[in-house]
Amino acid sequence: MDSSFSHDPASDQVLDEMLHDALHAIRKHFGMEVAFISQFELGRRVFRYVDSEVSFSPLHVGGSDSLEDSYCQRVLDGRLPELLHNAQANAEALTLQATRMLPVGAHLSVPIRLAGGETFGTFCCFQRQPDLSLDERDINFMRSYADFVGMVLSRRLVGGALLHTLRARILSVIDGECYSIVYQPIVHVVEHRLVGHEALTRFTAEPARPPDQWFAEAAEVGLQEQLELTVIRKALLNLHRLPGDTYLSLNISPETILKGAVPAVLAGYPLERIVLEITEHASIEDYSLIATELAPLRAKGLRLAVDDAGAGFASFRHIIKLHPDVIKLDISLVRAIDKDLCVRALAAAIIRFAEETNSKVVAEGVETAEELAVLRTLKVSKAQGYLLGRPVPYESLALSGYPPGQPGSLGRSHD
Structure with missing residues (x-):
């Protein structure tokens, strides 16, 4: 028993x-x-x-x-x-x-x-x-x-x-490295140049399911920090191979930040080339703790992004309380931005807020030329999505020629 x-x-x-x-x-x-x-x-x-x-x-x-x-x-x-x-x-x-x-x-x-x-x-x-x-x-x-x-x-x-079974499954994924890191280009769509990559995780273990479900299960069994920091360490291994004037965006939860291990994980890496994306979709109980934990790193060049802006009330609270350097426009807004005037108005309000607070906007999930055209009219200059480049392993990265189907090669900038 x-x-x-x-x-x-x-x-x-x-x-x-x-x-x-x-x-x-x-x-x-x-x-x-x-x-x-x-x-x-x-x-x-x-x-x-x-x-x-x-x-x-x-x-x-x-x-x-x-x-x-x-x-x-x-x-x-x-x-x-x-x-x-x-x-x-x-x-x-x-x-x-x-x-x-x-x-x-x-x-x-x-x-x-x-x-x-x-x-x-x-x-x-x-x-x-x-x-x-x-x-x-x-x-x-x-x-x-x-x-x-x-x-x-x-x-x-x-x-x-x-619980024992689920913990064993997550630990086997970590110990057996049953995951890989893929990098999705982030593009300056006005100046036609590569500015960064977002590191994303792909799991090879069974059951086959989206990455967010693996991370949610890890959180459920008390292994969230261990899994998140494991994949972050692996993603950082290729930072020196990416163009020196581009950045790497890493997903992380508030809970992992508050554990206090992030400075040690990032030690030795150029912080001005790293963006931490807050992935939490629920309201954070005490934003001051997050701000205090990250303040020394931000003072040395680390940038902070709030993911999925516009996906819910919590993301707006993150933006107001954390004063991010980057606001990532949620895919749910981008997908309807060329068809729905209300969605476009909400996106425009977020973009205007970013201008007032000196934040940069990155649009996520851009898949059609029509979506990209509307984003340009709203003065969104940076975006990522299948239209601009799919997430691929480092070995498959084409560091020029983005976005596909457009003439010329991308220049590079650390903007």
Whole structure:
């Protein structure tokens, strides 16, 4: 049995509180002094949840004892009944030291079984005094609660097993380098010259799916920073091979920035040739922390970009709070910019805002000549997209001749 008990701390806390509250209510309902949920592990009985009277607390959460020397084992194998009105009157119970030492009077114990029928442990209540009023109805109530606990714990343990599987998959991608870096040209479309590249990740592992889903899964299992920094390191290996007057744009989440490892990763590289793109689509809780973390790097030439401007409210907050050097116009605006006047008006407003705040605009996802023509009329000078160049491995980069189908070769500029 996978006994892992940690996969989502927030949901685990809710579960813990729910089970403990229910355990307390049932103990009070029976008028017992102690109630607990135990788990069987490697021949021992581990107390996972305990509720007891303040004046009598013989057990504690995390404590354990020998399973063989417990009421639980004897109830499971039939040597003891699930309901004991008075353990002092049962010969088998008297063979257990706890019966005499605590002592144990009334005792109820039922197994907790997981969804697959496997025994997780037991749900037990006891007190030091006998109770002759307990009957079959009470033990049935205990069984119903044990069924509920088994159902909830099954979901929790399945979640833990799933988490383990997902973590193993992400780690195998990282360790096995089951990914590659491709570089998409960023072009000055007015002056017809190459100004930079965006580094993008392509995954070769199964299941086949978009890169953002791999990064989302890594975040879900606590490996976001490790995966992001791994691909950034690999992308930077080709920076010195790219034209010296162009820049490299790298995607990164706010969470990874706040971990504090970015300066070490970028150490030794020319920061004036690097742009960090904030990829988060949700609102950031404290923008000042991001700004503080990046301030020393920006002072040395690093530039900051906000990705997907216009895709949602969060991107506008990023722009206002982070004061980026580059605002990347979202593909959802670019795709409709030559057909939808409302979209064009929104794009124009973002472009005007960028002018007022001294930011540069890069349009993403340009695929048609019509889109590019409208962007030019809106005074967008820089763009990327399939019309201008597809993402390709460094070895396949054609460092001249962009955009395709247009005469002449691209000049190069660090603008």
